Amino acid sequence: MIEKIINSLRKRLWENNNVIEVCKNEGEVYRTTCTFFDGVSKNQLQVFEEEMHVSLPEDYKQFLQLTNGCNLFIDADKKITGNLYSLEDVRETAYKSQSLYMTIGSVGEEEIIIDSKKSAHPAYIIVKKRNASFQDAHVLHMNFQKWLDCFIVSQGNCFWHWNRLCNKAHSTDKKTTAQ
Numbered sequence: 001m002i003e004k005i006i007n008s009l010r011k012r013l014w015e016n017n018n019v020i021e022v023c024k025n026e027g028e029v030y031r032t033t034c035t036f037f038d039g040v041s042k043n044q045l046q047v048f049e050e051e052m053h054v055s056l057p058e059d060y061k062q063f064l065q066l067t068n069g070c071n072l073f074i075d076a077d078k079k080i081t082g083n084l085y086s087l088e089d090v091r092e093t094a095y096k097s098q099s100l101y102m103t104i105g106s107v108g109e110e111e112i113i114i115d116s117k118k119s120a121h122p123a124y125i126i127v128k129k130r131n132a133s134f135q136d137a138h139v140l141h142m143n144f145q146k147w148l149d150c151f152i153v154s155q156g157n158c159f160w161h162w163n164r165l166c167n168k169a170h171s172t173d174k175k176t177t178a179q
Contacts (some may be wrong), residue, residue: 006066069083069087
């Protein structure tokens with residue numbers, strides 16, 4: 001499924017001269033592109049897992065074999081909405097943090113994290129603000145494949161905040177109606 005998700009996005013880019021128009025929050029429309037890289041080998045993944053004493057989730061390994069990280073939804077000002085790190089970048093952040101949480105990317109000021117203790121379970125993706133504690137993190141109750149699919153379908157928007165934003169808008173609507 002990871003291959004289908006990545007290839008669909010690549011096809012969309014190819015069909016549109018490497019540009020995709022996306023609708024962001026509050027109706028803003030941007031022309032964006034994406035950058036993919038050569039994938040890693042199974043051997044490189046195995047060495048990483050042995051060095052780091054972790055077992056990477058299968059869907060995430062499939063992603064890395066297709067593209068060793070990527071930049072998603074880069075706008076005309078070269079602002080990258082989603083940055084999924086290369087295996088080397090993941091290794092570097094894991095060494096710095098010395099924890100079982102592996103930062104695999106960023107979206108704006110938020111980090112996308114794999115909880116390696118739960119990587120065998122179907123829900124191991126965590127999101128937290130950069131430099132915030134894990135007490136303030138959000139468990140997304142999904143795996144990498146689902147996160148990637150939702151992120152692409154949402155055109156680079158932080159879909160994990162939508163429920164909170166919708167609830168906030170709904171409570172504001174009630175206040176306006178009551179007045």
